[in-house]
Amino acid sequence: MPLILFNKPFQVMCQFSSHATRETLADYITIPDIYPAGRLDADSEGLLLLTDDGKLQHNISHPTLKQPKTYLAQVDGVPNKAMLxxxxxxxxxxxxxxxPCEVHQxxxxxxxxxxxxxxxxxxxxxxxxxxxxxxxxxNRQVRRMTAAVGLPTLRLIRISIGKISLATHPLWPGESREIAPSELMNM
Incomplete structure (x- = not known):
């Protein structure tokens, strides 16, 4: 039961099937029968978790389980207190x-x-x-949120899902690594 951390590069599609004009997960990950637990749109970068365990995939991605996901958003403009x-x-x-969510400049x-x-x-x-x-x-929630307050997102990077973070598991875009599912305890 592998649990793969992957740093999805910009413009890579979050699918294993081929795409006419863009790279997909299959261009980076060759482990058979694993699937992403959640998605990132092509314009977003960062942490993606993949597994072959349906229950684990559900525990990571299902909205009712409310796993916190942290994003870094580079926005056009400078927020004021009212926007935040x-x-x-x-x-x-x-x-x-x-x-409601947590937001900090x-x-x-x-x-x-x-x-x-x-x-x-x-x-x-x-x-x-x-x-x-x-x-x-x-779908595109963070981008829509920042745009709604007058701060269009220029760059969006997911840096953590639950306790798993790119700060503690550094990966360059396109890199992946396997971790023990036990690292997701308390998910």
Whole structure:
């Protein structure tokens, strides 16, 4: 029963089946019969957990189990207190209202890899980094949240799921490693 940590690169599809124009998980992981426990869209990077154990996959990804997932979001602009409070308290995004979450403005981590291709930079418009921890995971949720408060996301990196973090299990984009499922105790 392998549990694989994978640092999904930008523009890689979160699927094993082939894609007409993009790389997929199959271009990086050759272990048979494993599947991602949750997904990241092609524009997002970072931590993905994969397993062949259906129960473990369910425990990691099912929304009712409310596993915290932390993202680093590089946003266009500088948040003020009101924007951060809106994000923390939950937002009506039209088709659903987000649950309250943790949001902090942070410095860009020194362990963060450069993105290829790099994000666009405008000297007249500063960017900021936010650490956002949510317990749900609707489609493009973090991007929609930051846009709703006037801070469009330029770069989005999932850095942790539950107790597993890229800070404690460093991997470069495209790298993977197997860990013991026991490391996910209390999930």
């Amino acid at each position: 409070m809106q994000l923390r308290n939950g937002l009506d995004l039209g088709d659903f209202t987000t649950l 942070v410095q860009e981590p020194d362990w963060l890899w450069p993105r290829t291709p790099p994000i666009r930079e405008r000297l007249s418009q500063p960017t900021s980094w936010l650490a956002i921890t949510i317990i749900e995971g609707k």
